[in-house]
Amino acid sequence: xxxxxxxxxxxxxxxxxxxxxxxxxxxxxxxxxxxxxxxxxxxxxxxxxxxxxxxxxxxxxxxxxxxxxxxxxxxxxxxxxxxxxxxxxxxxxxxxxxxxxxxxxxxxxxxxxxxxxxxxxxxxxxxxxxxxxxxxxxxxxxxxxxxxxxxxxxxxxxxxxxxxxxxxxxxxxxxxxxxxxxxxxxxxxxxxxxxxxxxxxxxxxxxxxxxxxxxxxxxxxxxxxxxxxxxxxxxxxxxxxxxxxxxxxxxxxxxxxxxxxxxxxxxxxxxxxxxxxxxxxxxxxxxxxxxxxxxxxxxxxxxxxxxxxxxxxxxxxxxxxxxxxxxxxxxxxxxxxxxxxxxxxxxxxxxxxxxxxxxxxxxxxxxxxxxxxxxxxxxxxxxxxxxxxxxxxxxxxxxxxxxxxxxxxxxxxxxxxxxxxx
Numbered sequence: 001x002x003x004x005x006x007x008x009x010x011x012x013x014x015x016x017x018x019x020x021x022x023x024x025x026x027x028x029x030x031x032x033x034x035x036x037x038x039x040x041x042x043x044x045x046x047x048x049x050x051x052x053x054x055x056x057x058x059x060x061x062x063x064x065x066x067x068x069x070x071x072x073x074x075x076x077x078x079x080x081x082x083x084x085x086x087x088x089x090x091x092x093x094x095x096x097x098x099x100x101x102x103x104x105x106x107x108x109x110x111x112x113x114x115x116x117x118x119x120x121x122x123x124x125x126x127x128x129x130x131x132x133x134x135x136x137x138x139x140x141x142x143x144x145x146x147x148x149x150x151x152x153x154x155x156x157x158x159x160x161x162x163x164x165x166x167x168x169x170x171x172x173x174x175x176x177x178x179x180x181x182x183x184x185x186x187x188x189x190x191x192x193x194x195x196x197x198x199x200x201x202x203x204x205x206x207x208x209x210x211x212x213x214x215x216x217x218x219x220x221x222x223x224x225x226x227x228x229x230x231x232x233x234x235x236x237x238x239x240x241x242x243x244x245x246x247x248x249x250x251x252x253x254x255x256x257x258x259x260x261x262x263x264x265x266x267x268x269x270x271x272x273x274x275x276x277x278x279x280x281x282x283x284x285x286x287x288x289x290x291x292x293x294x295x296x297x298x299x300x301x302x303x304x305x306x307x308x309x310x311x312x313x314x315x316x317x318x319x320x321x322x323x324x325x326x327x328x329x330x331x332x333x334x335x336x337x338x339x340x341x342x343x344x345x346x347x348x349x350x351x352x353x354x355x356x357x358x359x360x361x362x363x364x365x366x367x368x369x370x371x372x373x374x375x376x377x378x379x380x381x382x383x384x385x386x387x388x389x390x391x392x393x394x395x396x397x398x399x400x401x402x403x404x405x406x407x408x409x410x411x412x413x414x415x416x417x418x419x420x421x422x
Contacts, residue, residue: 038206127334278330
């Protein structure tokens, strides 16, 4: 029986690698496998999003002083899940496994990641669903590769295709999601694993369609920025200037995370105690500044439509950076890309209030691009993602800002696994 199953697997692998008979095109059977991974990734992402939206609406009803105990309890229960089911790891683990462990992500961590991240994000933590989705869909690609007895770069390519499908579903940007799944893994200036680019593209496109069909979210920009019209070459220099300012706040965020990690490292408390304490701090910040609650997907539009004064915007900026840092260091699960975009948009509004003659859309999007590139070292995918999410069609200024943030990033990356060479 075992031999028969082994023969079937070998036959499937051989069929996938062989070109289709009478096929004059590049198209091969591997396309169906990449497409299947995208479909599965889209279904996983849509299911996760629907559950997350339901939980978020349920917990959103707790406002005012009640937000503090709600977030404390969410941190406690999420910590208990991690304590008893297992630590699902963070983005560091994903990058490390892709680069140094054959590209395999272990699906056994998924239950803990899904349950804990849903609680953390839905209750109002300052991290988003991108990291949990990338881990779950990436590990699904690894699981399929293992079942088909794939080895080497075939495993890594299917894992990256899975990661791209999850990331794309959330951001609605197949090209940006594909590039991000490759770029987040790179060392210094080299975008590695380019052989996985086409698998990532195929899986991303399939995932995007499935996600939209299930969630009915529609297509188009996520954030409603005013229309930008290029005014001349000076916009490129302004973009670099705004990028430099945003990179400074990227340094501030990274330094704050390192400082808090050093302090928490000396606190020998169980994970659920640390997460409950983090929930209390996040609840207090959310009580005084409600717009800092959650990861920023809806809050960026609310910020753009608001009439906050300059002192309030400054308070939002610094306390949001603190909230993201506390969320990261206290063990709460999620991703920090959209939260960093929120920080960048807030910084853009501050600069615009100081210099109202400048174009708000140009300032805000350049700040969003630069701070994300500074922290994540993903300048190329950041350009495409922001162009898609904001409808900023002329993305050359974003390119200048994103590269400025990248080259002004700390020499030691925030995601430590990006530093090591294979």
